[in-house]
Amino acid sequence: MAEIRRRKEGEPVSDDPSSQSDRRSAADSSDHVDSEEEKSPEDKYVEELSKNLPQGTDKTPEILGQALKDLPDRWKNWVIRGIFTWIMICGFGLIIYGGPLALMITTLLVQVKCFHEIISIGYQVYRIHGLPWFRSLSWYFLLTSNYFFYGENLVDYFGVAINRVGYLKFLVTYHRFLSFAMYCVGFVWFVLSLVKKYYMKQFSLFAWTHVSLLIVVTQSYLIIQNIFEGLVWFIVPVSMIVCNDVMAYMFGFFFGKTPLIQLSPKKTWEGFIGGGFATIIFGFLISYFLCTYQYFVCPIEYSEELNSMTMACEPSPLFTKQSYSLALLGLKSTSIRMYPFVWHSLSLSLFSSIIGPFGGFFASGFKRAFKIKDFGDMIPGHGGIMDRFDCQFLMATFVNVYISSFIRMASPAKLLTQIFSLKPEQQVQIFDVLQENLKNRNLLNLNMN
């Protein structure tokens, strides 16, 4: 990243086309690695593009800048990054204290900001300044896909509650149809907005928008689904990624020698391995800790009795201590008692420390492809929101798949909800078949006594 970091700090980020020439000359003074001789029109095009991209600035809050002005740059960056890491961790803690609903809203906001960061790069890359409709179109697609995905969740979890309110019933019952109708409107709108000479740009941005939706919206939907399974399924993976990020940075900073991957010259094997071990240990500790609180392990559910959301439950066997014999380790008569979830946390920490970093490499390759330093400049020392969440999305998908493959069983409660949404005669029909079947298997007698 060296040649990019050398760029002047504090360069103005502006959409105003009139300021382009200034920025262009400023960017021209930065070094270009490609030698002049092999420049095809395409190379020139990419180069031209990079001059118009919003460059994340290392803007340091003034008060910090004053306090740290005597430190060497390397340490300064380290301190700022450290401070804002702690600020983020505390903010994260506060939101968790706020409960699942606060978390879901945060996820929604983060998602919108990530989408904004990615899509802004797209606008700059294809320089669609003269086509104002396109900006609205992207946001319209974001709205549509959010209605679709969040709707699916809400229908699943709050279906009973929403159905009570007459005018909302329509939004639930025909939710999928309405989302598709909204999408079709956007699609037609796109086709009608096509302007000659801009076709290629417009199609590229259309694809760009859809890939952003794929990355940001679908995966944040999975995060919300995970939160519904219990806070633990959100906190553990998210904090693992943070831990891995921080510890890999620390190990790399102090012991880093062997470069890991050509793409990110700053990443080292020492950081990768050290971060991995730290994550596994951290994963065990935090999982054990969280398992002791109902607040973290109980899924949030709508309670018909209380007529509100509740987070009280009989913890599932996964979060109840079980005995494990240590025979494998040669200790025949000894056994330990442990939450099964803690074993599962090993899979999560392995994924977050082996595959997780590739999310970061991917993002870093993307940034180099379009010659930008960071996705944004929201968090001093870190860059944009997207810079911190690059690995979280992949992790969330893993957790979701993991839950659906190894953890979740069809729950009697959900099936009952489905049964009660049938017509009365169908409910009776199910009852009859079930009764007949259970009788034949002698399962009902136990119950009748």
Add this chain to the structure above:
Amino acid sequence: MAEIRRRKEGEPVSDDPSSQSDRRSAADSSDHVDSEEEKSPEDKYVEELSKNLPQGTDKTPEILGQALKDLPDRWKNWVIRGIFTWIMICGFGLIIYGGPLALMITTLLVQVKCFHEIISIGYQVYRIHGLPWFRSLSWYFLLTSNYFFYGENLVDYFGVAINRVGYLKFLVTYHRFLSFAMYCVGFVWFVLSLVKKYYMKQFSLFAWTHVSLLIVVTQSYLIIQNIFEGLVWFIVPVSMIVCNDVMAYMFGFFFGKTPLIQLSPKKTWEGFIGGGFATIIFGFLISYFLCTYQYFVCPIEYSEELNSMTMACEPSPLFTKQSYSLALLGLKSTSIRMYPFVWHSLSLSLFSSIIGPFGGFFASGFKRAFKIKDFGDMIPGHGGIMDRFDCQFLMATFVNVYISSFIRMASPAKLLTQIFSLKPEQQVQIFDVLQENLKNRNLLNLNMN
């Protein structure tokens, strides 16, 4: 499309980089609409790209070429197009005769070919000749997403059958996890395959691949789902799109005067409206006809008793004639008997004639964006497979959403299957709650008598 059609016919389509210079000079002789003065590096880049794209050729089979050589070009194209339309319609009929399984396999093959056509354009646009891994990577992603989507279908429908075979059980139970693992392998592979100086091309192609998967694979998955609901849900929409295409072409050919959309100068309002009316009438006729056969209206299901797939059923009320009073039309005492499905076909034909064509406009805009004439040259007079299926994908999604919103109810049979997959004590638990609830609502008494 005029300026594109004027391009020399029979230009060789080749991947061989050594032949590029020939093609370049051939393409140079074709006219460019953009005036020289406003050419930015980007315009030049787009122009450069278009020189390397595979151009669909209007290759006419030799025997036809001989027979038609005295006809004017306009008529020649019309005759060839007509002949191959009939060939396709007959082929389509044969496949339907082959039953749902034949149809699903055909859908799979069409999907692969469409993916191939779209992705080939991508390769040519970004000219990744020196990066052989990338080709494999795209196909790997196609395989992965097919395993994921087709797997979901197979699990839903053949779950019981597949579970019997021991070693396949693994593929079903952990199907989602395995697909995700496969995807992660592809993801890591992509990151590792990144080569400096090619970053932007590689990321663009990565996005290209994912958008293709989104368009082709997810929507062909929806087609398969529709087929499982009954052949009628496949045949009616597909033939509506064909009818709309053909009739709009005919009406446009004979009566076309008023241009419809700037994007496709050949499309006219006369064709659009004429095609729409023809489609609605056609929709009524074919729906009525198909409703009279069990073969078309019964969903294919695995029968435990027969130990094989079956397409026999008691047709649902949707496909059973109901009486409708004509009071609204002022005919109080008169009523007609009609299949409810025929009314639904109106929604389908409206969609296929109003929104459907926008699928075609979209594809045609895409082709203009990258300055290609057709997606391929598989079907003489028509172009590539993708040229004929552009509207089918959108339509399939509509049908799928329509079914899930307005037609399909949670079926008692499916719920029972889910209940019986639970643990015995959970089954009893459901039984108890259901019994309690039905008793309270006095629904059980009816049954007990």
